[in-house]
Amino acid sequence: MTDFVQPLLDVTDLGYTYPKATAPAVEGLNLTVSGGEVLGLLGPNGAGKTTAVSVISTLLPPQRGKITVIGMDLSTSQNKARAVIGLAPQEIALYGSLTARENLSYFGSLYGMKGSELADRVERRLSHVGLSERADERVDTYSGGMKRRTNLAAALVHDPRLILLDEPTVGVDAQSRRLIMELIGELRAGGAGIIYTTHYMEEAHSLCDRIAVMDDGRKIVEGTPSELMAAHPGCASLEELFISLTGQGLRD
Amino acid sequence: MNGFLSTLAKELKIMSRDRAGLAVLFAMPICLVLIVTMVQDNVMKITGATVARAIFVDQDGGEAARLLRELLDEQDSIETAHELEGKPPTLETAREAVAAGEFLFGVAVVEGTSEKLSRRADELAGSAFSAGSQGGADGAAQDTPQADMAEFVVFFDPASQGALRTSVISALNQAALGIEIEFKTKALSANFQSGLSAIISEQLGEEALAGAGELPSFHWSKDKIAGVRTDELVFVKPSSVQQNVPSWALFGMFFIVVPLSGAIVRERHDGMLRRIIAAPAPTVVVLGGKLAAYSMVAFFQFCVMVLIGIFILPLLGPDGLEIGPSPLAIVLIALAASLAASSYGMLVGSVAKSYEQASVFGAVSVVMAAAIGGVMIPSYAMPPGIRSISHFSPLNWGLEAFLDLFMRGSVTENVYVGGALLISMTILCTLLSWIWLVRNRG
Structure with missing residues (x-):
């Protein structure tokens, strides 16, 4: 008898080509993410990571293939699936003239929360990212690290099961980076499935349970960090492995 | 929601x-x-579409100036000043004020205007009663009056527009006509009995005049019997x-x-x-x-x-x-x-x-x-x-x-x-x- 555990996210043969583009941004991508797992999505600029995240988060419609989130097919149950997905975009997607609390309350309200439930969740997330004391200050007065942490908290306010983090540690100091890493660890321990895109190889090595490397819209390799290193014995680090897989040519 | x-x-x-x-x-x-x-x-204001400010110069001090002043004061669209810096204006000071843009126009009644008007009205009234054989087909007097024609003087701000000038001149002409009628009726009234006496004695003889008793007098009502009513199609001006x-x-x-x-x-x-x-x-x-x-x-x-x-x-x-x-x-x-x-x-x-x-x-x-x-x-x-x-x-x-x-x-x-x-x-x-x-x- 097979013990079948349904993955949180199942992506099969995903394809997406932008209008007027000559080549697909994502082609034949297969991914799975289970609860309590962090999948690192690595690749040079233009590899298709952000496009893949955009399609999974329902921002872009899949042109080919199938995506299910907790068994819900995105092509038929998009709105239900949205309720369990949390997206932290690459940009600081926050209103600078609002406070962190106001930002989180607003984005939380778009997930149907209100009143004391919303206030409690906002307070909890602010506490998780270490911003409780400055929660009522305008975001445009924050440092880069504080903005990043607020950006992450806004993705988590509705307690999503599948979390999509698009380069969440860009431009932050060591202290904020550590806090974000710890928070991701807690989310994993809580059973969330996480897709994590980054250019920081050490970060991916230490945080991710599995790593998928993309280039030219395709997944070129996938496995646990130790599996990948074992399969490429000539590479002393994940960064060397990454360069050997994707080449040394500049991409942008 | x-x-x-x-x-x-x-x-x-x-x-x-x-x-x-x-x-x-x-x-x-x-x-x-x-x-x-x-x-x-x-x-x-300078095109006359709203209340226009004017300065009034009275060098005449007589009936003509009083009547013109009353007629101007009755106009809703004209706000007439009678003093400059607390003094009655002269023609020169009024001209300067208008040229400087303080007023859109000025109206002056020069010295002797009332006297000229009275004299000319008397001449016309006199000729009307001596016209038994000299009147024309329409009964109008044919004599040319000897007195000069009285004139009101108007001067405009150089920036004022044609429409304003036209409407002011038209209003003043209308006022002048009203004053002329006023002077003429007064003169006619004053000369009526003596003129009638002269005609009766000339045509019928002194006996007829003596037997006629008290002659009728001439009264002319100032009441207006015709006017213009504006039927506004807008609820506000x-x-x-x-x-x-x-x-x-x-x-x-x-x-x-x-x-x-x-x-x-x-x-x-x-x-x-x-x-x-x-x-x-x-x-x-x-x-x-x-x-x-x-x-x-x-x-x-x-x-x-x-x-x-x-x-x-x-x-x-x-x-x-x-x-x-x-x-x-x-x-x-x-x-x-x-x-x-x-x-x-x-x-x-x-x-x-x-x-x-x-x-x-x-x-x-x-x-x-x-x-x-x-x-x-x-x-x-x-x-x-x-x-x-x-x-x-x-x-x-x-x-x-x-x-x-x-x-x-x-x-x-x-x-x-x-x-x-x-x-x-x-x-x-x-x-x-x-x-x-x-x-x-x-």
């Missing part, structure tokens, strides 16, 4: 914290309406205030396009829109909340402009704005215009590729729509070609409706059509921006 209300609250918070932006949004139309109204009010307040209020409301389109471009570029679209709340509901928030601000702008028209403009010279008998219709058209302006701003923000593109295109398109829509120059004064395209301007839809409500005081077809077009525009722009944003959401 949650997404609608939270977006509405969020947008109002953001706008309330952008005090400089709000100040510009309100200060710009307020300055425009104050400046343009006062400038146009002055233009209307057309004024720069009634025209400019709704016009520039609409212009200011449509300028909400600039901050709104800029806000949407920022949301697209900074990723907030991606968060919004990735959430379960329907994007069109979120856009509805945004539309409602900006429409509330635009409507508030309109209310501020109307209050300025009612309470501030009268303090600066022009008449106050009159709302008329259809305030509800005015509110509904203002709401429709607020929604149309905001929805247009959403569309511009959705389509524009950059903040600069949105702000420049938004501002220029509103200025063009205002120009062809009749905000700057009334559409009836435009060449036929431009007038025909003015009907495509949303500002024209709102303006035509407002002018009917503010000037004619009635809910006309323009009001219904304008309101319907503005609401249709709101629906169309909102749907287009929703489709555009969702299709280009990645």
Whole structure:
């Protein structure tokens, strides 16, 4: 008898080509993410990571293939699936003239929360990212690290099961980076499935349970960090492995 | 509903914290309406479309000057001054004051005018009674009077317009005719009995005159028996205030396009829109909340402009704005215009590729729509070609409706059509921006 555990996210043969583009941004991508797992999505600029995240988060419609989130097919149950997905975009997607609390309350309200439930969740997330004391200050007065942490908290306010983090540690100091890493660890321990895109190889090595490397819209390799290193014995680090897989040519 | 209300609250918070932006949004139309109204009010003064200030010079001190002064004082459209710096003006000081622009025109009754008028009227009256064999077919006296013709002198501000000059000269001619009739009837009355006596004694002899007893006297009533009544088709007198307040209020409301389109471009570029679209709340509901928030601000702008028209403009010279008998219709058209302006701003923000593109295109398109829509120059004064395209301007839809409500005081077809077009525009722009944003959401 097979013990079948349904993955949180199942992506099969995903394809997406932008209008007027000559080549697909994502082609034949297969991914799975289970609860309590962090999948690192690595690749040079233009590899298709952000496009893949955009399609999974329902921002872009899949042109080919199938995506299910907790068994819900995105092509038929998009709105239900949205309720369990949390997206932290690459940009600081926050209103600078609002406070962190106001930002989180607003984005939380778009997930149907209100009143004391919303206030409690906002307070909890602010506490998780270490911003409780400055929660009522305008975001445009924050440092880069504080903005990043607020950006992450806004993705988590509705307690999503599948979390999509698009380069969440860009431009932050060591202290904020550590806090974000710890928070991701807690989310994993809580059973969330996480897709994590980054250019920081050490970060991916230490945080991710599995790593998928993309280039030219395709997944070129996938496995646990130790599996990948074992399969490429000539590479002393994940960064060397990454360069050997994707080449040394500049991409942008 | 949650997404609608939270977006509405969020947008109002953001706008309330952008005090400089709000100040510009309100200060710009307020300055425009104050400046343009006062400038146009002055233009209307020098063209005679409103009360004109005049200086009256009395060098005569007689009956003619008194009568002319009374006639001028009776004119609602003329405000006559009789002193300069507390002294009666001379012809020279009055000319200087008018040339300096203190008055639009001056009227002088020169020394001896009453005397000349009396003398000439007496001559005419005398010749009328000696005309038994000398009268013409119409009975008019044929003698040429010996006295010089009396004249009133008028002098104008060089900046005054032809229409004003024509109407003042016409009014003075009418006044001169009234004075002439007054002098003539007095002279006729004074000469009636003696003239009649002379005719009877000349024609019938002294005996007949002696036997005639008391001769009839001549009384002439001053009561007017004919006049002109103006049957106004407008509920208030057309004024720069009634025209400019709704016009520039609409212009200011449509300028909400600039901050709104800029806000949407920022949301697209900074990723907030991606968060919004990735959430379960329907994007069109979120856009509805945004539309409602900006429409509330635009409507508030309109209310501020109307209050300025009612309470501030009268303090600066022009008449106050009159709302008329259809305030509800005015509110509904203002709401429709607020929604149309905001929805247009959403569309511009959705389509524009950059903040600069949105702000420049938004501002220029509103200025063009205002120009062809009749905000700057009334559409009836435009060449036929431009007038025909003015009907495509949303500002024209709102303006035509407002002018009917503010000037004619009635809910006309323009009001219904304008309101319907503005609401249709709101629906169309909102749907287009929703489709555009969702299709280009990645």
